[in-house]
Structures are given as structure tokens and as C-alpha cells.
Amino acid sequence: MDKPSNLLLKLSRRLFENSENQEQFIAALINPQPFSPCILWCQQKLDVSPFSVEVPMSWQPYFIDRLCLGEKPGKHPLHTQGYYYCLDFSSVFAASSLLTISQSIKLVFDMCAAPGGKSVFTWRTIKPDLLISNEVIGKRLGMLISNLKRCHINPCVVVNRDSSIFAETMPLSSNLVLVDAPCSGQSLLAKGEKADGCFHPTNINKCANRQKRIIANSAQLVAPQGYLAYMTCTYSPEENEQVCEWFLARFPQFQAVAVSHLQEYQSHLTQIPCYRLFPQDRLGAGAFTALFKNIDEGDEKEIDLDALSGVWVNTKKVRDFSESIV
Template sequence: MEKTPNLLIKLSRRLFTDTNLQEKFVTALSQPQPFNPCILWCREKLDELPFLVETPTDWQPEFIDRLTLDSKPGQSPLHNQGYYYCLDFSSVFAASVLLTITSPVKVVFDMCAAPGGKGIFAWRVFQPELLISNEVIGKRLGMLISNLKRCQIQPSIVMNRDSSVLAENFARTSDLVIVDAPCTGQSLLAKGEKAVGCFHPANINQCANRQKRIIANSTKIVAPQGYLAYMTCTYSPEENEEVCQWLIKKFPHFQAIEVEHLRNYRSHLTTIPCYRIFPQDRLGAGAFTALFKNTEEGTVNHLFPDVLENFCVTQLRPE
């Protein structure tokens, strides 16, 4: 019991030089408070909203509503009918880097997709010709497929393959690749959930190595002049800024993009433009996000129907 608080305190000192911020961060994780629920409208927003809505931030898109604390959007019939998707506002923050992309996005590849929120956000922004949602953990596929079907996210394809296999078969095909990377999940504590061993150096190291492998494979899928979005729901610099530093060193043709609407949230832990919120900010449990552009020139590889068919677990098509 003694070790975890010590590791948390050590992390707070790495993240903040201000002792007041250190204390607020530790308190937010050790004495969690509820966060406002949030919904992403998958269809046109209703004229009369069924919930009370908080004042929006100056950067959140119109299809997002942050609700009052007492709201229970998951219990509404509108949820079952697929009008909206429930998510943490931290996820909105992370996915909002996509709003910076102004070029056409025809193919979105969501590499670590379950339960589907980041891919649905991208689908809502870009209305792509195809959303590919991959989830390597088989037991998470049911939740992903259910959400995509309920929210009528189409045309979309669900896959269940390792990133190395996808890199080999889908090289240079996608205008946007999203890597919502598996991580130690430290922000779960801010929501009152468990994340056993999330501050232990061995677990952080293991996650960071896995993240680097996934992001390295993902770079191969990004089309020339396409984008790669990297995000986590954890705080450790090894899983966040240091992964981004590793990425641009190993793949120098990927350039980190400034996200103007998040300038007030820019990380002070690196010179690379990447962005964070912390639980004491009270917008959400915490998130890290960064956007990279593949500056290479060249042609985009086509997605052949037979290849997609071979990898497809479920396909959703417009009726």
C-alpha cells in the first residue's frame, strides 16, 4: 500500500515544478470526483435537447455536448437508437487535434479502436469513404461492433489483426491513422476505477515499448501527405512525450503539427507540439494527444476489395 502513493508523488514531481499543482494532481487521483458526462451526436442534434448542457469550451465542435453532472445519457432511449455516443470529455480533447486537418480524408484507419469513440469522432468530422476500425484484443470486438452498428457508422469495416500484419498489407493507404495507444491507464484512478501497477516503472516501460512498436507499424499505413494522430489516457512522459520524440527521430519525414486551438494545453515537457489535460483541470480524467504529418511525396495505394474482405470481421454498409 505504501509503494503506489510514493510512485504517484514521484510522478507528480516529474510533471509539475509547482508544489501546489503537484498536490492538486495527487489529490485528484487519490480522492476522485465525478466528471461531467459527454455525448457525441452521430446524427443531427435535436432542436430540443433532452439534457442540460454545460457552457462549451471555445474549441469543442458543435456535435459535442458536455452535460451537467446529474445527467445519465446512457439511460435515454435516444442512446439505444444511436443518436449519440457517450464518451469522456478527455477523449474529445484528444480527438480534437483532428479538427486541424483541412485536406480531404477519404480513408480513416483506427488502429486500436475499441470501444470506438475516436473513430466515430473522425467519421463525424470527415465523413470518409471508409472507416477501418481495428482491435487486436478479441474480447473487445463485441463492444466495438455494437457501438458502430448502433450509431450507424458506415461504410466501415472492423478488423482483428496485429499492427505488423496491417502495416504489411495496407501500406500507404490511409489519409488518417489514429493510434489511441494501449497504456498504463493512470487516468482511470481519477475516475475512481482501478489500474493495478499503473505507476510501476516496469509496466510503464512495457507499455512504452508496445506503443513504439504500434506507432512504427502505423507510420507505414499513412499515405503520403497523410496524418497520424497519437493519444493516450495516461500521464507518464515515457508513454507520451518520449514516444513522440522517438517517432520523429526514427521517422524524420513525420512532422509534428501545431494545434492552435489547444495552445493553452501545450505540454511543457518537450519542445515538440503535443498537448495534455490533467484531472485537476476538471474537464476530464486526463489525456495526451499529438498530430503528425507524413511529409513524403508519392502516390496513395488503393484499397482492394479482396484484401479488405480477407481481413474483415464485420462490414457496415449504407442501406
């Protein structure tokens, strides 16, 4: 095993008081091991699975399968046909906070949508009247649109704008807003990938400031009694618990929602209900998730769908939604 950097050592000590947990965390990053592949069934599951499947977690949605090591679902013809979407189980963990939502959701807005996994999960879980998936980075739009098309996600609109524009043009409009925030990407190391500078304080602080800006803009979209889901795939408290604490101090109309099925993953770094998965848990590379509710009373505001300027639109379904809110 390679020698951990001083920055990684410092982070491990901040995250874990127990030296054994620190060592397990470090080992998972500098000597990464493969994780079980995972698929999200976009269509009804086949009676006989073409893959060997692990025993599901107690809270695992019925449309999720965690496969045995060695399975290659991305190479199966069913993948090309859009029967399922391949994702890391960490993404399932993070998005599973949405399983707590029981009320009907009319409009979902995914602020940082590419490559599309959280949008697909939300569409499968929530079944909204309309899903709007935004990606501000133009070169990532292709993979987002391709995945949503392949998985037959509808009704759906893909847009390409900065979060500040939606804060101005779509206030109080969305019953659920997802913020899978861009981050330092430290969990990439647990997958055996590169994430240069991911532990450097300058990079972490830059990411944290960007996350605060995005979540603040996203909060403007959330309708009264609506939800905002915040997620990352990194470990630094500055990008996770500290963003949540900043958000609740800045936006007192929001309250954190306890997610009962994730209680054993509660972060010990804050009193706020929020949850962490670490790579040494052997379920996935790592994730952080928190769910907030806008407790204000009132009605959501209507949106001008024509003003969205979607780069990809399921025309008929979106037209039906537009007519339903007139």
C-alpha cells in the same frame, strides 16, 4: 484523503514544478470527483436537448455536448436508438487535434479502435469515404461492433489483426491513421476505477515499448501528405512525450503539427507540439494528444478490400468505395 504512494509522488514532481499543482494532481487521483458526462451526437441535434448542458469550450465541436453533473445520458432511449455516443470529455480533447485537418480524407484507419469513441468522433469530423476500425483483442470486438452499429457508422469495416500485418499489406494507403495507444491507464484512477501497477516502472516501460511498436507499424500505413494521430489516457512521459520524440527520430518523413486551439495545453516537457489535459482541470480524467504529418510527396496506394477479412462490414458502402478506387 489517502496517502499517495512514493511512485505517484515521483510522477507528480516530474510533471509539475509547482508544489500546488503537484498536490492538486495527487488529490484528483486519490480522492476522485465525478466529471460532467459528455455525448457526441451521431445524428442531428434535437432542437430542444433532453439534457442540461454546460457552456461549451471555445474549440468544442458543434456535435459535442458536455452535460451537467447528474445527467444520465446512457439511460435515455435516444442512446439506444443511436442518436449519440457517450464518452469522456478527455477523449474529445484528444481527438480534437483532428479538427486541424482541412484536406479531404478518403481513407481513415483506426488501429486501436475499441470501444469505438475515436472512430465515431473521426467519422463525424472527417466524413471519410471509408473508415477501417481495427481491434486486435478479440474479446473487445463485440463492444466495438455494437457501438458502430448502434451509431449507424458507415461506410465502415471492422478488422481484427496485429498492426504489423497492416504495415505489410496496406503501406502508404491511409490518409489518416489513429493510434489511441494501449497504455498504463493512470487516468482510470481519476474516474474512481482501479489501475493496479499503473505507476510501476516495469509496467510503464512495457507499455511504452508496445506503443513504439504500434506507432512504428502504423506509420507504414500513412500515405504521403497524410496524418497520424497519437493519443493516450495516461500521464507518464515515457508513454507520451518520449514516444513522440522517439517516433520523430525514427521516422524523419513525419513532422509534428501545431494544434492552435490546444496551445494553452502545450506540454512543457518537450519542444514538440503535443498537448495534455489533467484531471485537476476538471474537464475530464486526462489525455495526451499529438498530430503528425507525412511530408513526403506522392500518391497513396490502393488497398485490396477483399484481403482485409473484415469481421463486420457495411457491404454496400464498402463495395461502392472499392469500385471508386479501381
